[in-house]
Amino acid sequence: MHLDNASASGASGRVTQNPWRRHQVSIAISLTVNGKAVQATVDPRTLLVQLIREQLQLTGTHVGCDTAQCGACTVHMNGRAVKSCSMLAAQAQGASITTIEGLSQDGTLHPMQAAFRECHGLQCGYCTPGMVMSAVQLLADNPKASETEIREGLEGNICRCTGYHNIVKAVQFCQSGKQPTAA
Ligand code: FES
Ligand code: FES
Numbered sequence: 693m694h695l696d697n698a699s700a701s702g703a704s705g706r707v708t709q710n711p712w713r714r715h716q717v718s719i720a721i722s723l724t725v726n727g728k729a730v731q732a733t734v735d736p737r738t739l740l741v742q743l744i745r746e747q748l749q750l751t752g753t754h755v756g757c758d759t760a761q762c763g764a765c766t767v768h769m770n771g772r773a774v775k776s777c778s779m780l781a782a783q784a785q786g787a788s789i790t791t792i793e794g795l796s797q798d799g800t801l802h803p804m805q806a807a808f809r810e811c812h813g814l815q816c817g818y819c820t821p822g823m824v825m826s827a828v829q830l831l832a833d834n835p836k837a838s839e840t841e842i843r844e845g846l847e848g849n850i851c852r853c854t855g856y857h858n859i860v861k862a863v864q865f866c867q868s869g870k871q872p873t874a875a
Pocket of ligand 2: 813814815816817818819820850851852853854
């Protein structure tokens with residue numbers, strides 16, 4: 693017997709509503725994403741990263757683990773780095789979100805993005821958006837962070853390719869204020 697999401701037919705032939713379907717609700721939320729006002733309707737279980745990637749199509753924010761381990765989904769919420777897989781979209785009601793797409797201005801890379809390019813702070817690039825968002829937060833909090841503090845500050849972001857060495861160099865390059873040579 694085929695059971696769909698909406699109803700089930702019992703032995704009596706009586707059609708009953710699926711109790712889960714009956715309680716489905718949606719929430720309307722308003723927030724600002726990369727400087728633009730956004731209105732969205734979400735299931736209460738929708739994660740912030742799902743809203744960002746699937747509804748807003750901002751796919752620079754990645755999903756690596758979905759369990760708040762890897763940092764690939766890091767965005768800024770009200771100026772603080774957060775793992776968007778560990779938050780509900782509804783929790784972003786009224787918030788200002790910045791994703792990797794919102795970091796560059798008028799086509800010019802953010803100095804941290806330019807530093808990653810300059811220092812080859814990436815290989816496959818999967819971790820890079822989250823790494824950059826965390827690194828920006830790190831230097832905002834501690835502009836003179838030592839190498840140890842940089843390594844500690846990026847502990848919540850996992851990279852499977854680089855061995856972290858060039859990522860640390862990129863953060864230090866950004867910290868130095870030097871001009872990148874990469875075109
Ligand atoms: S996908 Fe969010 S921390 Fe890994
Ligand atoms: S560059 Fe591949 S995971 Fe970091």
